[in-house]
Amino acid sequence: MKRLNIYLSLVLLMSLTSIQIIAQGVDYTSDGIYYILENGEASVTFNERDLDEDDEPDYNDYSGVVVIPSSVTYYENTFPVTSIGRFAFRNCSGLTSVTIPSSVKSIDFGAFQECSSLTSLTIPGSITSMEDRVFVSCSSLTSVTIGSITPPSIYSDTFDGLSSNATLYVPSGSKAAYEADNNWKSAFKEIVEFPIITFADANVKAICLANWDANGDGQLSEAEAAAVTTLGDAFYGNNSITSFDELQYFTGLSSIVASAFSGCTSLTSVIIPNNVTLIGGSAFSRCRLSSITIPYGVTSIGGYAFYGCTLLTSVTIPNSVLTIGNCSFRDCSSLYSLTIPNNVTSIGEQAFDGCHLTAVRIPSSVTTIGSNAFYNCGYLTSVIVEKETPVSIDQYTFTNRANATLYVPYGSVAAYEDADYWKGFKYIKVITEDIIIGSAGMGTFSSTHPLDFSGTDDIKAYIVSAFKPSTGEVTLTRITDVPANTGIVVKGDANTYAIPWGPGETVVANMLVGVTEDTQLNKVDGDYTNYILAKKNNKLGFYAVTDGSTLSAGKAYLPLPTAQLPSVTGARQLTMVFDDETTGIQQIQSDVKSNGDYYDLQGRRVSTPTRGLYIVNGKKVVIK
DSSP: OOHHHHHHHHHHHHHHHHHHHHHHHHEEEEEEEEEEETTTEEEEEEOOOGGGGTTTBSSSOEEEEEEEEEEEEETTTTEEEEOOOTTTTTTTTTEEEEOTTOOEEETTTTTTOTTOOEEEEETTTTTOETTTHHHHHTTOOOEEEEEOOOOOOOOTTTTOOTTOOOOOEEEOOOHHHHHSHHHHHHHEEEEEEEEEESSOOHHHHHHHHHHHHHHOOOOOOOHHHHHHOOOOTTTOOOOSSOOEGGGGGGOOOOOEEETTTTTTTTTTEEEOOOOOEOTTTTTTTTTTOOEEEETTTEEEEEEETTTTTTTEEEEOOOOOOOOEETTTTOOOOOOOOBBTTTTOOEEEETTTOOOOOEEEEEOOOOOEEETTBBBTTOOOOOOEEOSSSSOOOOOOTTTTGGEEEEEEEEOOOHHTSSEEEEEEESEEOOOOEEEOTTTTTTTEEESSSSSTTTOOEEEEEEEEEEETTTTTTEEEEEESOOOTOOOEEESSSSEEEEBBBOOOOOOOSSSOOOOOSOOHHHHHHHHTTEEEEEETTEEEEEEEEEEEEOTTTOEEEEEEEEEGGSSSSSGSSEEETTSSSSGGGGOOOSSOOOOEEETTSOOOOOOOOOEEEEEETEEEEEEE
16 A cells, blocks of 8 residues: 555656646747747747847747647647747748648737748738737738738837738728728738638538638638638538538648548539648548549648549649559549649559549659559550659559550560569550641641651651741651650641650751640741741641730741741741652752751751762752
8 A cells, every 4th residue: 555655646746747847838849840838828939049148049940831730739738829929930031931820819029030031921810919020021021811800919010121012911891990000001012801702502601600700700701711721620521511612712721631521421512722732641532522623732642532532533633743642542433534743753552443544644753653553443444654664563553454555665665574563464565645637637746755657657747947938938858756845747637646655866957846835926036937837718838926826735836037038928828848749859969969968858967978868958869
């Protein structure tokens, strides 16, 4: 009994000591953020190791993006974060973004003084006061959003030294109140109201008002939505909500947290805010979404993120995504097609297990493909892998290999035929790219990959090798090896042609310019006039573009020196001469000695020409 009494006394003493220390204040660090814990609350503070001779922080080590949580846990005790303390982020010149939770009620003296890289900030409606010099010399801060309809108390120098273009965004109906407060009005160039959000779903509206209606007016403004930093479990498992497109106004969210909408079995529509960078595990699992657009900026799709979304038929994944987590799209049984973006490095285990995919393209950036990644994809008949060296997979990664064709880069067929489990595909072929020729019989084209036209005469590829100002003729030279990003003219019957990737030998003397994205063109650009291949008055040729025209990605245009154009009648239409056709042979000479450069019929410069047919100064020349 005596031993037990001693043990209980020690436990009681330790508990009392812990409570006493917390009551007096304790320094605590969590996830790189410093706090003072006192009287059951937490206040963000600076790193005390960086105090100067005046006992103030001369330098703080906060930088980049800082997300302040609504609470912290210390020895199993939870402390709400209620304030940002004196000089907490002073001199943090590398701080670019800070998220303040709605638990914070006050911001103390000089908290963000001289944070010169901070460009925008959202202040939640929970804050009732800010002391002086809080944002002094935040010279890049041009946008401040506040969720409170009643202006919090501030000092005349709270925002001293802001950018001269700084704008304050306030809730709808509160602009007059902020303009009546001289401290607020004088700090900003303009005060703009956020409108009230109109919700399509009454259940969503009720949840949002219950959680984020900061001023209690029974409405949710865009400013109040923008002040929300985390959704918590507000929507988890709610099978009544049907649509939440208004989520796009929650611009303070940097992530859709794990299980945020998991089990929302009636949810059919949602728009994810553009500032989200992470979609957490099980975020939308078992929802009834038919399509989803993941905004650019998201870098990671968490495990089980869209698991069991059986009605999902369309997914747009941006190039910012680097990882696709385990089981992220597992059992999305209506998902027929998907483009994996070019920067993804990792595809997790069972990522697309049970999907209805018929074709998939895996970019060269992928270095890891997990086991069962495409398990039970019984309809998968075409797999395109852009990586030249086979990535390690196992027997369960692709379970329909015996019925599918694998397409790989030029020169990589042998490597895949020798690689474990890759060699199990029914066919292994070189990757092809579809080129569509319409009823005109010609068009321009540009691919981000090298192409090989040597295997067919049904479609031919040409570069523009010469221009003759006196006649307005452009000479088109046929080539078979087309490097990446090369503008070409393609010619053939109206059809869709599958052209294999090629070795991509260098083409010289090409006057066409290919574009990889939609490009706006003006008629005159500097010293050049721009032409595009078009059909006008039933006549196909190169015509000068109209100012502001948009050339689609994957096409090509022809810039010509404006100074050479007056000799062309009207300078509007150029005639095409194909050098592989009889009408295109302007001159054939034997044993020619010329000062011009020699090119073969593939457009490659030849330094020492031997016997054969060459292009010199836009003309065909035969050397015997």
